[in-house]
Amino acid sequence: MTSLPIAAGKVQLREKRLQDAPEDYAWRCDEELATLDATTPLRQPYDEFLRSYEETLLYPSPWSERFAIDTLDGRHIGNCMCYDINTAYGEAEVGIMIGDRDYWSKGYGYHSMVALVDHMFTETSLRKLYLHTLEWNNRARKSFEKCGFVVIRTVSRYGLRLTRMELPRARWLQIREERLADLRQGRTRASNGTSPTSHETGGKPPLT
Numbered sequence: 329m330t331s332l333p334i335a336a337g338k339v340q341l342r343e344k345r346l347q348d349a350p351e352d353y354a355w356r357c358d359e360e361l362a363t364l365d366a367t368t369p370l371r372q373p374y375d376e377f378l379r380s381y382e383e384t385l386l387y388p389s390p391w392s393e394r395f396a397i398d399t400l401d402g403r404h405i406g407n408c409m410c411y412d413i414n415t416a417y418g419e420a421e422v423g424i425m426i427g428d429r430d431y432w433s434k435g436y437g438y439h440s441m442v443a444l445v446d447h448m449f450t451e452t453s454l455r456k457l458y459l460h461t462l463e464w465n466n467r468a469r470k471s472f473e474k475c476g477f478v479v480i481r482t483v484s485r486y487g488l489r490l491t492r493m494e495l496p497r498a499r500w501l502q503i504r505e506e507r508l509a510d511l512r513q514g515r516t517r518a519s520n521g522t523s524p525t526s527h528e529t530g531g532k533p534p535l536t
């Protein structure tokens with residue numbers, strides 16, 4: 329088993345903890361973040377949020393893995409997760425949110441996603457990871473393409489057009505070393521990172 333935290337270039341992925349609640353609450357209530365995540369902002373008092381937050385930490389779902397994303401100096405900047413883990417089909421969905429805007433477009437999302445994907449393909453027998461992002465969210469799509477995800481198709485959900493992207497295990501094994509080298513060298517794959525081959529989000533859990 330990979331031990332936590334997972335050190336990954338500019339970031340480290342660690343277990344979620346109760347002290348994350350204030351940031352997570354702020355991010356969940358944020359209009360812009362909710363829009364980018366194809367959902368609606370949370371409208372719930374903090375004490376209620378905290379109660380369900382504690383419960384999720386105490387009784388985590390066996391079908392998901394959630395991580396906080398920290399900078400190397402320990403600043404909590406976002407979260408990522410793998411959910412709807414379907415061992416029968418050998419696939420699962422991944423999601424990420426860098427909640428702290430100061431860290432957008434600087435490779436933190438790329439490094440975090442590389443770490444998450446590598447962790448899931450190393451620690452499980454999943455054969456494919458997939459994700460959905462809003463069709464117009466070019467920053468997100470570009471970041472995921474750098475990691476190796478490929479656009480499969482557009483899906484419509486609740487009136488939103490989402491891009492489905494996938495990354496099969498076999499493809500990850502081909503590109504893994506190169507991506508991990510990017511992390512070691514602090515690269516964000518700026519110039520040559522496009523994919524080599526080419527919500528309301530029903531059931532999508534919050535990334536906080």
Ligand SMILES: CC(C)(COP(=O)(O)OP(=O)(O)OC[C@H]1O[C@@H](n2cnc3c(N)ncnc32)[C@H](O)[C@@H]1OP(=O)(O)O)[C@@H](O)C(=O)NCCC(=O)NCCS
Pocket residue numbers: 361364365424425426427431432433434435436437438439460461462465466467468470471516517518519521
């Ligand atoms: C989506 C997200 C995870 C991406 O992580 P990130 O660290 O910001 O992005 P990265 O630095 O890894 O990659 C972004 C790339 O898109 C580019 N980019 C930024 N804005 C862009 C735009 N409007 N159009 C096209 N490309 C854009 C960046 O220059 C960078 O490419 P480069 O490395 O070739 O220069 C992060 O921005 C985030 O969480 N945003 C808020 C929530 C969100 O959008 N969620 C969507 C989840 S599906």
